[in-house]
Amino acid sequence: MQCPKCKQEIEDNSLKCNFCNSKVGSLCKVCGSYNLITSKECVECGKLLIRICEDCGSANLPDASSCRKC
Numbered sequence: 001m002q003c004p005k006c007k008q009e010i011e012d013n014s015l016k017c018n019f020c021n022s023k024v025g026s027l028c029k030v031c032g033s034y035n036l037i038t039s040k041e042c043v044e045c046g047k048l049l050i051r052i053c054e055d056c057g058s059a060n061l062p063d064a065s066s067c068r069k070c
Contacts, residue, residue: 004038 001012006020013034015025023037026049033044040050048062058069 001010001014001024002008003010003017003020003022003024005022005024006017008017008019010017010019010024013025015027016022017024025037026035026039027033028035028042028045028047028049030047031042031045033042035042035049040052041048051060051062051064052058053060053067053070056067056069058067060068
């Protein structure tokens with residue numbers, strides 16, 4: 001797979017890029033499935049991973065009561 005930040009080829013299902021150290025993936029806390037860092041929902045169980053603020057577009061944790069940037 002390709003790192004979305006530095007565009008270097010990295011190993012599939014990597015959690016971090018070994019070139020630029022950017023986080024590229026995560027594991028679902030419910031089912032343990034690998035998800036790209038940009039995934040809004042888990043590919044296996046559908047659990048919400050990221051909540052996007054409707055006002056500013058910032059990514060927040062799914063259980064956040066308010067936006068971290070607004």
